[in-house]
Amino acid sequence: MAGPNGDGGKQGLDVGEVTLLTFQTRMQKLVDDLKGSPAEHTKIGEQKVTAASYGTGFSAASELHGAYEKVHTRLEELTKIFGETIEAMGIRAQIADKGYDSVNQEQRDRFQQIQKSTQEDYEKHTETSVEDPAKPAPSATDSGGFS
Numbered sequence: 001m002a003g004p005n006g007d008g009g010k011q012g013l014d015v016g017e018v019t020l021l022t023f024q025t026r027m028q029k030l031v032d033d034l035k036g037s038p039a040e041h042t043k044i045g046e047q048k049v050t051a052a053s054y055g056t057g058f059s060a061a062s063e064l065h066g067a068y069e070k071v072h073t074r075l076e077e078l079t080k081i082f083g084e085t086i087e088a089m090g091i092r093a094q095i096a097d098k099g100y101d102s103v104n105q106e107q108r109d110r111f112q113q114i115q116k117s118t119q120e121d122y123e124k125h126t127e128t129s130v131e132d133p134a135k136p137a138p139s140a141t142d143s144g145g146f147s
Contacts, residue, residue, distance in 0.1 A: 021093075024093035024097070027086050027087070027089045027090030028090050030086045031086050031090065035083075039079060040079065040083070041079040044076050044079050050065075053065075081117075081121060084118065085118070087110070087114060088114040088115070088118075091103070095111070
């Protein structure tokens with residue numbers, strides 16, 4: 001499809017080397033800042049609340065802990081994906097700047113690994129998020145247990 005000036009819109013996509021290098025540098029700084037911070041996925045995994053912290057002897061405490069574990073696990077996964085996405089954006093900026101063949105093989109492999117990992121996570125969570133037809137749907141007037 002041709003752009004208004006007949007170049008297929010290419011002129012509007014040319015942002016220049018300085019802009020892409022600046023972007024890549026910012027992405028690398030974000031990755032470096034995330035690594036070693038309390039928000040790094042491995043550190044989030046170390047921060048746990050035990051079941052006993054909610055109390056013992058009543059079902060609500062164990063249900064709350066189960067919900068916490070589920071959310072905590074997903075937070076670990078999302079933090080990992082976020083860090084990898086930032087890393088991939090930096091690699092993509094280099095590819096856009098230098099061309100795919102001019103980026104070293106290690107970075108190309110890492111880029112493909114991140115893409116594969118992200119796709120697998122997407123597929124895993126879209127498959128599990130399909131509604132169970134045997135489970136009744138909440139009504140539009142559901143008060144959540146409060147009237």
